[in-house]
Amino acid sequence: MMDADVPRTPARRRRDAAATRQAILDAAVAAFTRHGYDGVGVREIAQSAGVTAMLINRYFGSKEQLFAEAVDVAFAPRTVIAGTGDALAGETARALAARTAPEADELGPFLLMLRSAANPSAAEIMRDAIARHAGRHLGEELSGDAAGVRAELMLALQAGVWLLRSVLATTALRDAPQEELAAHMEPLFRRLTDPQ
Amino acid sequence: MMDADVPRTPARRRRDAAATRQAILDAAVAAFTRHGYDGVGVREIAQSAGVTAMLINRYFGSKEQLFAEAVDVAFAPRTVIAGTGDALAGETARALAARTAPEADELGPFLLMLRSAANPSAAEIMRDAIARHAGRHLGEELSGDAAGVRAELMLALQAGVWLLRSVLATTALRDAPQEELAAHMEPLFRRLTDPQ
DNA sequence: GTCTATAAATGGATAGAC
DNA sequence: GTCTATCCATTTATAGAC
Missing domain, CATH: 1.10.10.60 (Homeodomain-like)
Structure with missing residues (x-):
């Protein structure tokens, strides 16, 4: 042939x-x-x-070990926070409202974190990854008293919104218009980003 | 005999x-x-x-079905929020800081929620339970514009703090003294509880 | 470098005895 | 009202062929 x-x-x-x-x-x-x-x-x-x-x-x-490498890949990009300086709170609130919208079936590190938290080994791997990546990113932006606590409270608020709006799809957050939701979240982030 | x-x-x-x-x-x-x-x-x-x-x-x-009944039992008591009226924000912040402390290995609905969220069937069961229980409790306390969104943002913030501090045990939140952490969280809750 | 085949353990659910 | 014994599906991990 x-x-x-x-x-x-x-x-x-x-x-x-x-x-x-x-x-x-x-x-x-x-x-x-x-x-x-x-x-x-x-x-x-x-x-x-x-x-x-x-x-x-x-x-x-x-x-x-595959999970550990996957977590490192997912947490490495600086997607957790948006903007810098004065625009940090507003940009973060708007990006969060957009990415957790019901129609946007997006991925991202928060979903990985929320859906793997039940497993103790996975939790330990993610805690280390947060210390290496997200904590460092936010540490570059935040200054003043208790910057570490304020940075992790920013992460906590974002994780909670991802959980209720995206994973559980509770009614009020699911149905809230993006701009309105962002307007409600921005002052919360601003309280955490402003130096104290 | x-x-x-x-x-x-x-x-x-x-x-x-x-x-x-x-x-x-x-x-x-x-x-x-x-x-x-x-x-x-x-x-x-x-x-x-x-x-x-x-x-x-x-x-x-x-x-x-056993899970559905267990969720109903866990979400029924009014543990998610503490205090009423003007004291709501402060009491909620202090109770959250106390119950997520590293030494207090406490149970509670937020841990159940966080550790079961990965399963889609479980997520649906919990969304319904939130609508029936937690949403109703907070609805009694909050008034003003977008009370539903503000109530669920309160739940989201609490869930996020439980996740990072209690489940993942990230360094800054784990090591923060209770009173200091509560002081950082109270203005966030107050921004959500105050009528707008 | 990648495959098939299988080991060894564990999951939820069920049949039938007592 | 509760048990033992078992079915069947699925899991991670490994052995050995090509």
Whole structure:
């Protein structure tokens, strides 16, 4: 036959360890965000990445270590706060109202955090990640007394809004218009961002 | 023998359907609060109640229906907010700081909510319970524009503090002295309780 | 570098005895 | 009214073939 000597190109992807590892990691971030640590199995993640479950242990050692790397990826970008200086409170409130809107099925570190918090091992991994990433980001913006406490209260308020509005979809927050909700949240953030 | 006619008193408990049902329900509230819906099995709950797993399905139909009743029990008492009128913000802030302290390993509806939020069925059950209980309690206290949104923002802030301070134990919130933390949270609650 | 096959444990739910 | 025993699905992790 004519194609006897043509180099075969597998349907999915070349055999490339780095690319496979990255595909698994991307799938893991999405899956853990949508279903939480306990809510998703390694088979499901592997299938999304187009590989078999075995490769997860091959490249990451265990489900828990894969989760640790996924958390690091999800928490690294500075998505938790928006804007700087005087605009910090307003921008954060508006971004939060937009991203937790019922029609915006967005991902993001808060959903990963909320949906994995029940597992003690996952909680410990996330606590360390917060100290390394989010805490550091907010520490750059906030100054004055008790900057650490005020920064974590900002995170707490955001996490709570994500929980009630996005995860549980309680009626008042779900139905609130974006601008109105942002207007209610901005003074809360401002009380925390302004130096005291 | 002398004891042939003496009524036998079983070691644990009489055969009493109502008492057994209540024992299962109490054990379920504690277990779901500590480990979340997905983090605990019916065998474990049954063992805490001193019965076998089978009786859970006998009396409640399924794990999910047992969870629904446990949520209703946990959310019914008015523990989410403290005080009334002018004292509402301050009392809520102080109670929250006290109950989320590292040394106080307390239970309560917020821990149940946070640790079960990852499961979609559990989330729906909790959304309905919030509408029936917590929303109604806060609705009695709050008045003015957008009372519903402000009430749910109060719940969100409390849930977020429970998450970071109690579940994740992030450093700044964990190490903050109770009075200082309450002082930082009170103006946030006041901004939400005061009629607008 | 990736697969199939399977081990070993655990989940919720059910049948039938007493 | 409560038990033992079991079914069946699903989980993480591993062994060994190609």
